[in-house]
Amino acid sequence: MATPSGRGRSAAARTLWPWRIAVALAAFAPLPCWLRQAMTGHAGPEPGRYLMEHLGKGTLVLLLLTLSLTPLQRLSRWQGFSRIRRQLGLWTFAYALLHLLAYLWFFLGFNAHALLADLSRRPYIMVGMAALAGLTLMAATSHRRAMRRLGKSWKRLHRLVYAVLILGLLHYFWIVRADLGEWAIYALAGLLLLVLRLPPVAKEFSRQGRPPVTDA
């Protein structure tokens, strides 16, 4: 993912703060809603599973949204999309952590032995953990200081996001038991976003973007 440029930051920060706060609220909003459903008996007889599944799909949605920001910005030439990239990346990480917490709590009962058994034997757990490790690395290096210190390798490190997407989709694929329909929607969206990154496609794509709009 591209490094946000330093130029005009203060001006953009001033004008874009309502947008950024709105995005933060929208990203946060599902959490209290799901928790409320789970606490009030509206999430069925297994509310922990409800939370875990919603958090897992939420992670994937946030990841896909994060990856759609660069193409959206190229298309619209609007700064706002790149200004929420780090935020959405961190929300993705937060959802993934909560998804893990739900699994440890409601499925394993915080049993360390059961966790070790799952980690050593079950490919979909290993793949999910690897995806989370990737997100953790990116979250830990998402601040300005890490960006400066890592220089060029920051960008290379944050290309991990493509691996995380593929691992996340694989993790979901291995959980599907009887119908691939819903998974296929996420996979197609992910594939589209990956294809847009292929150099020839990306070049063509950015040429077709509309002329820049003044963002006053």
Added chain:
Amino acid sequence: TTRRKTVVPADPVRDVVTPFGDASQYNNFYEFGSDKDDPARLAGRLKTDPWSIRVDGAVHQSRTFALEDLIGADQLQERIYRLRCVEAWSMVIPWIGIPLASLLGRLQPLASARYVGFQTLQDPAQMPGQASSTGLIDWPYREGLRLDEAMHPLTLLVVGNYGRVLPNQNGAPLRLIVPWKYGFKSIKSIVRISLLEQPPATSWNRLAADEYGFYANVNPKVDHPRWSQATERRLPNSLFHPNIIDTRMFNGYDEVASLYSGMDLRRWY
């Protein structure tokens, strides 16, 4: 009038009957979709009356029965059984039905019959899950038992639960309950019963043989490749009480152990 029989053997602390609302709203019945609430939402359109069942294969005479001719109201019994899903959750449910053995006796299987095969209705117009183009199951749903398993007194042919006629999403109008096996063996909305000399192909086994064996006996020592079977989540549970309990061999129905004496249950999972 039905005779009541409790869970065998009962654990008075754990084995509390699951509320009807949970047992009828949280279902795996892929004919109606793959989400747990799809069956309760979509099974209403299934027409269960009239209902006929084809009986064929190694029997004295192949024929088609109307449901009411197959199961007389005067034979009904109530049994409270634990239901252990292969997904590692479980419930305790009162069923109403007849022992499968009493029906098989009347059908007069030939001496060559060794297995019983079952089939669920196939009708995408009534069962939207069967119309899905991304589904993985090869319809109709099929299950099967060894004849001695089918004849075991715990094996029930069920027409009701919770003192009433089966809700459609629980497998109306006629389903199987084999309480010592994972729930997917207990096939729903049965339209065909076949006496066979060879083991029938069964749906989940055909889809993923390494995950779902033909026997599918509840066994805490043999993991599903994707999760442990050592414990189960007894439902309903809550966020602060996940209610994770140890899974018992044969789901606690030790009296079936003799059916498998001498068999390596790791191999014949």
